Amino acid sequence: MATKTAAKPTAKPKTAAKTAAKPATTSAATTTNGTNTIGSVHVPAPFFKSVAQNFDKAAKALKLPSGLAEQIKACNSVYYFQFPVRIRGEIQVIEAWRCEHSHHKLPTKGGIRYSTMVDQDEVMALAALMTYKCAIVHVPFGGAKGGIKINPRDYTDDELERITRRYTSELISKNFIGPAVDVPAPDYGTGEREMAWIADTYMAFHGGRDINALGCVTGKPIAQGGVRGRREATGRGVMFGLRQATADKHDMKLLKLTPGLEGKSVIIQGFGNVGYYAAKFLQEQGALITGIIEWDGAVINEKGINVEELNQYRIANKSITGYPKAKTMKDSKAALELECDILIPAALESQITSENAPRIQAKIIAEGANGPVTADAEDILLKKGILIIPDMYLNAGGVTVSYFEWLKNISHVRFGRMERRFEENTQSRMVSSIEDLVGRNFRQSERDLMIRGAGEEDLVNSGLEDTMMSSYEEIKEYYRMHKEIGDLRTAAFASAIDKVATTYRQLGLFP
Numbered sequence: 031m032a033t034k035t036a037a038k039p040t041a042k043p044k045t046a047a048k049t050a051a052k053p054a055t056t057s058a059a060t061t062t063n064g065t066n067t068i069g070s071v072h073v074p075a076p077f078f079k080s081v082a083q084n085f086d087k088a089a090k091a092l093k094l095p096s097g098l099a100e101q102i103k104a105c106n107s108v109y110y111f112q113f114p115v116r117i118r119g120e121i122q123v124i125e126a127w128r129c130e131h132s133h134h135k136l137p138t139k140g141g142i143r144y145s146t147m148v149d150q151d152e153v154m155a156l157a158a159l160m161t162y163k164c165a166i167v168h169v170p171f172g173g174a175k176g177g178i179k180i181n182p183r184d185y186t187d188d189e190l191e192r193i194t195r196r197y198t199s200e201l202i203s204k205n206f207i208g209p210a211v212d213v214p215a216p217d218y219g220t221g222e223r224e225m226a227w228i229a230d231t232y233m234a235f236h237g238g239r240d241i242n243a244l245g246c247v248t249g250k251p252i253a254q255g256g257v258r259g260r261r262e263a264t265g266r267g268v269m270f271g272l273r274q275a276t277a278d279k280h281d282m283k284l285l286k287l288t289p290g291l292e293g294k295s296v297i298i299q300g301f302g303n304v305g306y307y308a309a310k311f312l313q314e315q316g317a318l319i320t321g322i323i324e325w326d327g328a329v330i331n332e333k334g335i336n337v338e339e340l341n342q343y344r345i346a347n348k349s350i351t352g353y354p355k356a357k358t359m360k361d362s363k364a365a366l367e368l369e370c371d372i373l374i375p376a377a378l379e380s381q382i383t384s385e386n387a388p389r390i391q392a393k394i395i396a397e398g399a400n401g402p403v404t405a406d407a408e409d410i411l412l413k414k415g416i417l418i419i420p421d422m423y424l425n426a427g428g429v430t431v432s433y434f435e436w437l438k439n440i441s442h443v444r445f446g447r448m449e450r451r452f453e454e455n456t457q458s459r460m461v462s463s464i465e466d467l468v469g470r471n472f473r474q475s476e477r478d479l480m481i482r483g484a485g486e487e488d489l490v491n492s493g494l495e496d497t498m499m500s501s502y503e504e505i506k507e508y509y510r511m512h513k514e515i516g517d518l519r520t521a522a523f524a525s526a527i528d529k530v531a532t533t534y535r536q537l538g539l540f541p
């Protein structure tokens with residue numbers, strides 16, 4: 031196990047502000063043991079603790095030897111650093127992290143978020159979730175997560191670019207980024223633009239030496255080595271996951287719901303990359319979007335909200351509040367408690383806690399965000415009979431398509447480029463033979479549909495659809511086989527832990 035402890039005290043002269051460990055701790059050691067200690071110092075870790083609580087429940091059902099369970103649970107490396115950036119004439123010292131949770135497979139993978147709420151506990155918890163998420167959807171990566179403690183709204187584009195490039199240089203200098211090492215992606219507060227800056231900075235250092243350098247980050251713009259369908263992938267995956275879950279007649283009967291997405295009322299918290307696309311694709315499937323909740327207020331209409339129209343309103347007004355075809359609710363948190371069939375928290379973690387869980391009225395909670403339901407809240411929700419579709423499965427569409435992008439980068443060819451025309455020619459000959467046999471010609475529109483070869487986006491979307499469908503069935507199978515597991519999250523955790531444990535066992539590290 032190559033466990034990095036990169037945040038040893040460093041004394042690089044031009045980064046005087048860089049320190050080895052979070053100031054709140056007194057130890058420079060940064061390899062954590064997964065029980066919320068850093069070196070020998072205890073740090074309060076509510077989110078990581080919540081993930082660890084879920085882990086323990088599943089590991090118990092699997093009856094893993096304790097050493098193996100501890101190894102899987104532990105965060106292998108946490109790199110905490112600070113760097114100075116000149117902002118409007120003043121030097122600001124910015125705090126940042128990159129955490130690699132598990133190196134059982136390489137590279138490690140996970141987003142980078144820009145938010146004032148980022149701290150060590152959060153990146154550790156999110157990195158751990160990435161490990162399990164990748165295992166669930168058969169993406170051969172370990173989990174990682176990074177963050178910069180800033181509010182991106184406080185900075186100009188130029189300042190954000192300087193912060194992003196400096197953050198990337200710090201990761202490069204400690205070997206915390208690279209196509210074979212650790213591959214970041216977008217997360218809360220970041221997108222294609224930031225990924226392009228990261229790729230460009232990495233290319234400046236490694237471009238001429240490593241032919242796979244572009245695979246150092248995913249979620250890039252298409253022209254910078256991105257893959258078609260990545261932007262929509264998480265939201266599309268949420269739709270596929272919900273389509274699969276609501277197709278289960280037995281589960282829907284227990285919830286007193288009809289099978290299928292058609293007509294289901296949906297409230298979504300977050301109208302960013304995940305929430306917006308989830309809303310759009312669910313609406314296309316016939317679901318009724320009755321509420322959208324953002325940080326500055328919610329818009330509600332029981333008869334349904336036109337997602338595209340709301341998006342246009344948001345672009346023009348920089349907020350969804352005041353949208354004329356819905357009622358605006360100022361209290362965003364209270365909107366989570368409104369009646370609906372499906373509630374999709376797709377913004378941040380810890381949105382449904384033991385405080386508001388008793389008042390949640392949704393029948394299904396579909397976790398678009400990472401960790402939106404705390405472990406304590408989950409107990410309450412499960413007792414109320416609510417079906418929770420866990421984050422590590424439901425929002426795994428993003429990392430699944432990131433995997434496709436990374437494959438594209440290291441294979442240096444667009445999906446479909448070699449076979450598309452060949453497929454079309456073969457299919458065209460087949461259609462002509464059928465026409466000859468039956469003595470009539472197909473309509474041109476029918477013919478076009480039959481002979482069309484798959485392009486990159488078709489292949490990406492079908493790979494994503496297949497992944498989301500088969501992974502759900504795998505979790506359900508676990509749930510059925512292990513009677514002691516009473517909920518989908520524990521089943522998802524157990525299925526993921528089992529896969530990681532198998533890797534360790536096959537490496538000969540554990541019995």
Ligand code: GLU
Pocket residue numbers: 139140141142213214215216217218248400425426428429430432
């Ligand atoms: N930030 C996303 C997540 O939490 C994407 C990660 C990735 O694509 O690597 O799943």
